[in-house]
Amino acid sequence: MQDLAFMTVSKVSDxxxxxxxxxxxxxxxxxxxxxxxxxxxxxxxxxxxxxxxxQAHERERELSRGCYRGPLHxxxxxxxxxxxxxxxxxxxxxxxxxDVTITEDAQVVVRLEAAGMVMLGKTNTNEFANGGxxxxxxxxxxxxxRCFSGGSSAGSANAVAAxxxxxxxxxxxxxxxxxxxxxxxxxxxxxxxxxxxVDGLIPLSWSMDYAGPLARSVADIGLLMDAMAPHPxxxxxxxxxxxxxxxxxxxxxRQHFFEGLDSEVERVVRRALDRLNxxxxxxxxxxxxxxxxxxxxxxxxxxxxAFASHAGRLREKGDLYGTRARRHLSSGAFYSGAEYxxxxxxxxxxxxxxxxxxxxxxxxxxxxxxxxPVPISVEETRxxxxxxxxxxxxxxxxxxxxxxxxxxxxxxxxxxQMVAHWHDETTLLQAAMAYERAFPWHEGxxxxxxxx
Amino acid sequence: MSACxxxxxxxxxxxxxxxDDEDLExxxxxxxRTQEDLVKRRPKTTEGLHSPFCLxxxx
Numbered sequence: 436m437q438d439l440a441f442m443t444v445s446k447v448s449d450x451x452x453x454x455x456x457x458x459x460x461x462x463x464x465x466x467x468x469x470x471x472x473x474x475x476x477x478x479x480x481x482x483x484x485x486x487x488x489x490q491a492h493e494r495e496r497e498l499s500r501g502c503y504r505g506p507l508h509x510x511x512x513x514x515x516x517x518x519x520x521x522x523x524x525x526x527x528x529x530x531x532x533x534d535v536t537i538t539e540d541a542q543v544v545v546r547l548e549a550a551g552m553v554m555l556g557k558t559n560t561n562e563f564a565n566g567g568x569x570x571x572x573x574x575x576x577x578x579x580x581r582c583f584s585g586g587s588s589a590g591s592a593n594a595v596a597a598x599x600x601x602x603x604x605x606x607x608x609x610x611x612x613x614x615x616x617x618x619x620x621x622x623x624x625x626x627x628x629x630x631x632x633v634d635g636l637i638p639l640s641w642s643m644d645y646a647g648p649l650a651r652s653v654a655d656i657g658l659l660m661d662a663m664a665p666h667p668x669x670x671x672x673x674x675x676x677x678x679x680x681x682x683x684x685x686x687x688x689r690q691h692f693f694e695g696l697d698s699e700v701e702r703v704v705r706r707a708l709d710r711l712n713x714x715x716x717x718x719x720x721x722x723x724x725x726x727x728x729x730x731x732x733x734x735x736x737x738x739x740x741a742f743a744s745h746a747g748r749l750r751e752k753g754d755l756y757g758t759r760a761r762r763h764l765s766s767g768a769f770y771s772g773a774e775y776x777x778x779x780x781x782x783x784x785x786x787x788x789x790x791x792x793x794x795x796x797x798x799x800x801x802x803x804x805x806x807x808p809v810p811i812s813v814e815e816t817r818x819x820x821x822x823x824x825x826x827x828x829x830x831x832x833x834x835x836x837x838x839x840x841x842x843x844x845x846x847x848x849x850x851x852q853m854v855a856h857w858h859d860e861t862t863l864l865q866a867a868m869a870y871e872r873a874f875p876w877h878e879g880x881x882x883x884x885x886x887x
Numbered sequence: 888m889s890a891c892x893x894x895x896x897x898x899x900x901x902x903x904x905x906x907d908d909e910d911l912e913x914x915x916x917x918x919x920r921t922q923e924d925l926v927k928r929r930p931k932t933t934e935g936l937h938s939p940f941c942l943x944x945x946x
Binding site: 730735768 | 899929936
């Protein structure tokens, strides 16, 4: 039964459609795994086993009536606990939401449920996707339980890697889907700004927030995206299997993204670039001199917009926030309007520079994170900057995906980030799929059946 | 308490935030570091350079 918990969404979908596996079987298999490992991995804040079983039985009854909702019918999913859900409590890893009643589901939850998915529960996150993890524990890296798996969609990523969910939702304000996907050896997508609805996602920064999927393969991400934000013309983001990158122009930034990398991360990523070449891609160096100028600008924008959103609750019950969240989210109160605008001007210059650099390219490729995962003690006391290579595309709005591209000598997964033009998720997913088909690092998570 | 800390304390009060001295010290360090970095990066020419009011595809 446990093997079912490690199958990709695409595989389970196929088995459900052929009636070889039932929604109840797959749900029970994953719930069993959650029961076994959630205390250790801290993947979920809330598990809704009873609701999941009820939904799985309903999906099964639908199938026996001949009602098949589509490829996600009867497949379990976990939702990051910053997405509002009516049926299951939403904590955002905070005590500040303890007495809040939710009246509407987040739009992505509605869409995935309409597609037939079964909700397993709410996954662990940094408090309000920005603070600490003192209330419900720190999600652990399945590959090395001494390390943190995030953040902030850390619970979603470790659940997908460790067989505690075939797929999950996450949110990404500066890299919070892509960084944990990279650390955990799974796939995570932040789509074009505005494509995936953020209604019902607890806001952190209105101009940098994204909701998106995490899964075990690019094909799975395509299926999830078809439900979360259907392609406006074709309904499907992945139109065909993709096996090579012939004719594709890929930019490799000269500045910032390859500077100061951990040596093991650099070794793995450089090898991945060679492999993109082997697949027929035309790799070119591109200049992005402003790429190193964005840390302060993104910090100011995020802090000011986060304060704007949290101000009311901070005034009313700031004492219920954890220390790190209270300080981070309050810090936006102390920047001036001039500083927020200056940050916005730096953002505009970056967007112009990136648009110009990408004019003759299909994609830009970078490491997702510059460092391997850090020990939990480091995350809890002096968290590193894991948005070092990702915040750029929250600022610019471009779609970006992290796919597994190998392991460090210590056995930690490394992620490769691909970035496409606005609304060109199809090219992004096709390129990512070609890479993973040729070099299936994404199947590395299967080792976790034995490792944990 | 330094003038900067006094300003932070007064501003926190004005904003209606209950932050203690330790909170303000940490926030102060955090924002000073960011402000110093922002000064180094701010554009020299600013006329006509707007913050994106509503994020849309760059041209």
